[in-house]
Amino acid sequence: MEMEIAPVILPATLDALSRLGQYVKDASEKAGLDRQAAYNLRLAVDEIATNIIVHGYEEAGLTGDILVQGKLNDGEITIAVEDSGTPFDPLAKKLPTEEDLARPLEERPIGGLGIYLVLKGVDKFAYERSGNRNRNIFTMKRRLPGNGGN
Amino acid sequence: MPFSAQLAVVDGVAKVTLKGELDASVAGQFKETIEQAAAEKPRRLVLYFNELEFLASAGLRVLIFAKQKMGINVDIYVIGSQGPVLATLEMSGFHHSVYLQDTYGDD
Numbered sequence: 001m002e003m004e005i006a007p008v009i010l011p012a013t014l015d016a017l018s019r020l021g022q023y024v025k026d027a028s029e030k031a032g033l034d035r036q037a038a039y040n041l042r043l044a045v046d047e048i049a050t051n052i053i054v055h056g057y058e059e060a061g062l063t064g065d066i067l068v069q070g071k072l073n074d075g076e077i078t079i080a081v082e083d084s085g086t087p088f089d090p091l092a093k094k095l096p097t098e099e100d101l102a103r104p105l106e107e108r109p110i111g112g113l114g115i116y117l118v119l120k121g122v123d124k125f126a127y128e129r130s131g132n133r134n135r136n137i138f139t140m141k142r143r144l145p146g147n148g149g150n
Numbered sequence: 151m152p153f154s155a156q157l158a159v160v161d162g163v164a165k166v167t168l169k170g171e172l173d174a175s176v177a178g179q180f181k182e183t184i185e186q187a188a189a190e191k192p193r194r195l196v197l198y199f200n201e202l203e204f205l206a207s208a209g210l211r212v213l214i215f216a217k218q219k220m221g222i223n224v225d226i227y228v229i230g231s232q233g234p235v236l237a238t239l240e241m242s243g244f245h246h247s248v249y250l251q252d253t254y255g256d257d
Contacts, residue, residue: 014175021171021204039204039234046206050174101243105217105226113242114207120241 005030005070012057012064012083020049020068024079027070031077031142040121041140045079047114048090048136056085056134074142076123081136088134089127090115151203155183164192165254169201177208184212188219195220196254200230205238213244229254 005027010016024045028038049066057064067082095112118125124139153170164187172180187195195216199205217226226248231239239245 014173017173017175018171021173036234036237039237042204043206043234043238046173046204050206050208054174098243102246103243104222105214105244105247106222108214108247110211110214113210117207117238117242 002071002073003030005072007067007069009065009067012053012066012085014050014053016053016066017046017049020066021046023068023070027072027077027079028140030070031072031140032144033077033140033142037140037143041077041079041138044118044121044125044138045081047118048081048138051088051090051114052081052083052085052134052136056083056088060086062086072142074144077140077142079138081138083134084132085134087129089129090118090136091125091127095119151201153179155180157183157187159187159190159192162193163196164188164190164194165196165198167198167201171204172202172209173204173206174208177206177212180209180212181215184216184219188216192220192224194225194227196227196229198229198254199232199235202231202235205235207242210238210242210244213248217247225249227251227254 008023010020021042024042028041062085064084069080071078093112093115095116096109100109122138123141126137128135151170153172153176156167158165166183228248228250
């Protein structure tokens with residue numbers, strides 16, 4: 001059975017990140033995610049939303065909103081984040097390698113760390129561009145009693 | 151808990167106590183604290199993470215900035231990091247470059 005969590009529309013400003021985080025925390029609680037999984041999901045959404053706000057809107061001289069919508073079914077929770085900022089496919093970004101991550105801090109590349117944390121933290125991540133909208137979709141498996149723990 | 155970063159410099163050791171949620175909206179505040187710490191030319195930077203509840207990559211980038219600003223001879227200690235925040239540090243490889251400890255010697 002699928003359940004939609006009431007969506008929220010937030011201004012695309014960094015000040016909105018805490019409200020966005022609260023939305024994801026509430027959704028994770030409804031889904032029964034454990035502490036680490038809930039944190040990873042919140043972190044992933046925070047990282048992508050930060051990119052949207054900074055690169056998709058502010059650096060492009062745009063203002064706008066971010067629409068956030070959670071959905072639950074028996075096996076998964078998904079959080080979709082939509083915006084009308086400039087097109088940005090996180091999956092096209094070059095990520096740090098294991099070698100980069102093992103380098104001393106003073107030699108580390110700065111970029112790509114946020115998206116690396118997104119991809120490491122969630123069970124599935126997808127990006128879609130439809131019309132003038134970006135849509136980022138985060139999925140976590142629900143490890144509920146009775147579904148085999150997977 | 152709102153984010154805060156409090157600096158104390160004791161015997162050449164810059165100690166920064168972080169509380170709350172460190173995301174991109176407050177990373178600038180953390181960076182300013184690191185700049186104040188760097189101005190004191192410390193021999194060591196000790197960051198207390200005991201009450202840090204959330205750490206985004208914007209906060210990790212300030213750690214990289216701290217190392218680059220203070221120089222390779224200033225070791226960074228992260229104290230009291232636990233749970234998901236510790237997991238984030240490890241996932242992003244920071245455990246290779248900072249000293250992760252439960253407590254700091256003279257506290």
